[in-house]
Amino acid sequence: MMKKAWKNTSLLLLVTTIVCITLVGCSSKKSTEEAVSPAASTGGAATVAPKKDRTEVNFWYLWNGKEAESLETLITEFNASQDLYTVKGLSVPDVQKIVVALSTGNGPDITDNFSSNTASYAEKGILEPLDEYIKRDNYDVSDFVPAALKSGQYKDVTYALPININFNMMFYNKKLFADAGITAPPTTDKELLDAAIKLTQVNDDKTIKVLGFPDFPFVYYVNPMTFAMGGELAAADGTLTPNNPGSIAAINLIKSYREKFGLDNIIKFNSSAKYLDATDPFISGKQAIRFDGPWFGNTVKNGLKIEGLDYGIAPLPGPDGKPELAGGGEIQTSTFFIAKNSKNKDGGWAFLSWLMAKPQMVKFNTLFGNLPSRSSVYDDPALQAIPDFKVFAEAAKNPNLKSFPSLAVQAEYATAFSSEFELAANGKKTAEEAMKAVDAKAKTLK
Incomplete structure (x- = not known):
């Protein structure tokens, strides 16, 4: 689903079990034969009494294609x-x-979205609070990655539960690196620019033959590299802080590369590139460095069934001279929530809590090639078979990975930030001018 946004991102599993839901006496409209007995708080099996007529739960989801087929398997x-x-x-x-x-x-009664929309949707009043359901059923959320669980909360109320965590790492083509005489992946912004210049190949007319920089897809560069450069887009108290050294450094880095090889040439290359199909420039050997998520290897190896692509994975480069910021980036999650005006909230919670239980979470993320939001399942054998799972699971432990604070104005802020970032990256403004413009816009958001 990240994919989805870009989706994304991105970037998303199936031992059968029945989740613990206690529905006895929840509604005067429900008879005792509809009751579900309490189950283990980790989502263990529950005893379900026979029922003549089932009630319908409408579930709309953002995935399509093979990912939709995988989700339909879980629904079945x-x-x-x-x-x-x-x-x-x-x-x-x-x-x-x-x-x-x-x-x-x-x-629908239940749907999914990105964690970045939790706060704004809660403010709009379209999300059903989940804390009472969690408390009622003693539903165990203790092993959720703290930042992931927090991503579904707003003003200390839980509105959504995360199924996975997503962040980008640096994929690099080992053959292209070897051909360019580069023996190790870059670890700083300076090393990244130097390597990208060496890795770039141009045609006689100066158009790009091999893209050396992770400029494609552009959307996978903006926020991740800002965070990797130590940027803080919002303070802990919710104050928006776009004009910071990290965002300035991220802009100037991509701007330097574009100026070196010509903005028009890079735009032409990017506009003809297709993401995650057989002609994807990284997959076809036409891009040396790619920022992408944990779904990438699974899509390449199990989805597209591409063979012979020899790549390595490393953390995103950090700011030169600041090794304490190494391994940074942005964490996002894909979340599920119940609609405030759902006609079947109990049914929505039954499905949501079942899907978030350990066995289903494992299967979901095995099918989608993502990292589960429950850290307690990371040793599950099924997950170990996901391409690149181990390297992403290890990288997920880095405290320099940050999530965007849950803010009601987050969507508007993100749009303003990315728009101004792109203007600066395209040479229409300086990095400082662009971030000052975002800062001015941020002060008007309420």
Whole structure:
């Protein structure tokens, strides 16, 4: 789903079990034969009484293609695991369409989104608080990665639960590195620029033959590299801080590369590139360095079934002279939530809590090639088979990985930041001018 945004990102599993849900006496409209007995708080099996008529749970999701097929497999498993509810899935890869539907009362009972939208959706009143459900069923959330769990919270209220965690690392083509005489991946911004210049190959007309810099896809550079350079886009108290040394450094780095080889040449290369298919420039050997997420290797090896692509993975480069900031970047999560105006909130919670239990979380992330948000499952054998899982799991421990604070204005702020960042990267403004413009915009956001 990150994918999804870019989606993303990105960038997303199946031992059958029945989650613990206590529905006895929750509604005067429900008979005792609909009750589900309490189960283990980790999502263990529950005893389901027979029920003649199931109630329908509408689930819209942003994934499509093979990822949608994988999600439908999970839906089928849930429907077979109990007799109370029938989940009906629908691929709706349009965030705005889902938001409008939720706002008008014509949307699904449960859906998914990015953690970056939790706060704004909570402010809009379209999210159902989950803390009472968690408390009622003694549902165990203690092993969720703290930053991931927090990403579904706003003003100390839990509105969504994360199924995975996503962040970018640096993929590099080993053959292209060897041909250029580069023996190790760059660890700083200075080393990245030097390596990128050596790795870039141009045609006689100066157009790009091999892109040496992680300029494609551009969206995977902006926030991750800002965080990797030590940037803080918001303070702990929620104050927006776009004009910081990290964002300035990230802009000037990509700007230096574009000026070296010509903005028009790079735009031409990027506009003809296709992400994650057989002609993807990194996959076809036309890009030396790529910033991408944990889904990349799984898509290449198991989805596209590409053979012979010899790549290495390393943390994103940090600022030169500041080794204490090494391994930084931005963590995001894909979250699931129940609509505030859902017609079947109990059914929505039954499916949501089942999906977030350990066995289903393992299978979801095995199918999608992502890192689970429950750290307690990282040793599961199924996850070890995911391409590049171990290197991402180890990198996830780095405290320099940061998540964007949950803010109601986050979506507007992110749009303003990325727009000004791109203007500066394209040479329309200096980095300082662009970030001052974002700062001025940020002061008007409420």
